[in-house]
Amino acid sequence: MQLSNGGQTWSNWAGNQTSTVQEIQYPDSIDEVAIAVSRIAASGGHIRVAGSGHSFTPLVNTSGTVMDLRRLPAEAAVDSAASTARVSGHMRLSEVGRELWERGFSLANQGDVDVQTLAGALATGTKGSGTRHGTMSSRVRGMGLITGAGEHVEITEADPRLLHAAQVALGLLGVVTHVDLSVVPRYRLREDNAVMSVDELLETWEEAKDGYHHFSFWWMPTSSSSKIYGLPPIPADHAYVKMLTAESAEGGTTVIGGAGARSVPAHLIYPDTELGDPFYELEYVVDATDDKETFLQLRDLMQRGFPQETTPLQVRWQARDEAYLSPQYRRDSISLSVSGMPGTDYVPFLQAVDRQLRGCDARPHWGKLHFLDRGTVKRLYPALDDFRAVRRSLDPDGVFLNEHLSELLG
Numbered sequence: 001m002q003l004s005n006g007g008q009t010w011s012n013w014a015g016n017q018t019s020t021v022q023e024i025q026y027p028d029s030i031d032e033v034a035i036a037v038s039r040i041a042a043s044g045g046h047i048r049v050a051g052s053g054h055s056f057t058p059l060v061n062t063s064g065t066v067m068d069l070r071r072l073p074a075e076a077a078v079d080s081a082a083s084t085a086r087v088s089g090h091m092r093l094s095e096v097g098r099e100l101w102e103r104g105f106s107l108a109n110q111g112d113v114d115v116q117t118l119a120g121a122l123a124t125g126t127k128g129s130g131t132r133h134g135t136m137s138s139r140v141r142g143m144g145l146i147t148g149a150g151e152h153v154e155i156t157e158a159d160p161r162l163l164h165a166a167q168v169a170l171g172l173l174g175v176v177t178h179v180d181l182s183v184v185p186r187y188r189l190r191e192d193n194a195v196m197s198v199d200e201l202l203e204t205w206e207e208a209k210d211g212y213h214h215f216s217f218w219w220m221p222t223s224s225s226s227k228i229y230g231l232p233p234i235p236a237d238h239a240y241v242k243m244l245t246a247e248s249a250e251g252g253t254t255v256i257g258g259a260g261a262r263s264v265p266a267h268l269i270y271p272d273t274e275l276g277d278p279f280y281e282l283e284y285v286v287d288a289t290d291d292k293e294t295f296l297q298l299r300d301l302m303q304r305g306f307p308q309e310t311t312p313l314q315v316r317w318q319a320r321d322e323a324y325l326s327p328q329y330r331r332d333s334i335s336l337s338v339s340g341m342p343g344t345d346y347v348p349f350l351q352a353v354d355r356q357l358r359g360c361d362a363r364p365h366w367g368k369l370h371f372l373d374r375g376t377v378k379r380l381y382p383a384l385d386d387f388r389a390v391r392r393s394l395d396p397d398g399v400f401l402n403e404h405l406s407e408l409l410g
């Protein structure tokens, strides 16, 4: 096992979360993970597992040990008859997509980037868009964990309580070694992306949101907003609308067509956000029933109250799921996201968005900036006590807690 200790610094991708940690551990095997967890637990220490560091919130921060699994062997295997795949938790989504494709399968849906680790993405309920699709976590059928006692536990569908706690768990139940995912036969996606005025968008809305495999949009408050995500120039108060249709895999890996009108293997088309300069993102998830009104009210807030903010407003759809800590728990949802720009005084803007969406009982993305407190978490998550009970059973000494998560969920 490789070890870096003594005053090491851990930082996330965006650079807004930094911790001085006791040590960063890079285990070479799952046995080493279990031994390290037992040792740290016995000494009363704390561990946070790092994925690729693409969360904006203090999830990995700790003054104890950060465990980074990048040196573990990465494996993927498919059970074709069951349409499930067993994948190492630390494998990056980009590799997961490639490995599945080679075996004749794809993930049912994905988000805008594929740099995250699988376990990291699942831990915060990462998702893409599409009214027929739940979060990536909703596809989890089982999981291998090293618990707070250093024991290996296999979670399966036979125990729905454990499964629903593990699907979105913020790294609180243990170190995820592998994940069993339900997968679908491999497919390609065709883009029919378009720039629309808000009136055109509203006309397309109802039919498109259910008609496409993926429908989402970025509304641009200013003519320079599209730069943030590496998109071509788009006039102010217009939207860049993403419409993706599933096609058979017959075209193989050939890329047909150009930007905005491509047909390519699904896993290569979802990640379309350029990872340029960092930004600080907030994403809140609300009931989809009043999707249009929610969007229009937020647009109004941005136009009237914060005309200096250039961030695009992204809107996406997700189907409900059963994961106790999922923002989409038992609620067909839309998610709305905006970002603050480093070097600007963006906090009042994000607070105003928070106030407005709180009125809709918004549940924040756990990995993106939010203003949750313990009482609000309790109010928003009806199955919180079930999650807490599972957490206490798998990590009774709170080895995997940090300050942020103790406050909200401990």
Ligand SMILES: Cc1cc2nc3c(=O)[nH]c(=O)nc-3n(C[C@H](O)[C@H](O)[C@H](O)COP(=O)(O)OP(=O)(O)OC[C@H]3O[C@@H](n4cnc5c(N)ncnc54)[C@H](O)[C@@H]3O)c2cc1C
Pocket: 013, 048, 049, 050, 051, 052, 053, 054, 055, 056, 059, 060, 069, 089, 090, 110, 111, 112, 113, 115, 116, 117, 118, 119, 120, 121, 122, 123, 124, 125, 126, 127, 128, 170, 171, 172, 174, 175, 176, 177, 273, 275, 365, 367, 368
């Ligand atoms: C540019 C950008 C684009 C994004 N796009 C989207 C998007 O389209 N949709 C969306 O929903 N979200 C999106 N996100 C958010 C991102 O998907 C989540 O924050 C995700 O959790 C990050 O995964 P990660 O591998 O970086 O994990 P980290 O951020 O490093 O960790 C996240 C959590 O996972 C835990 N964890 C990681 N690995 C393990 C493990 N093996 N065992 C136990 N716990 C573990 C950590 O302890 C932590 O609690 C985006 C973020 C960025 C920066």
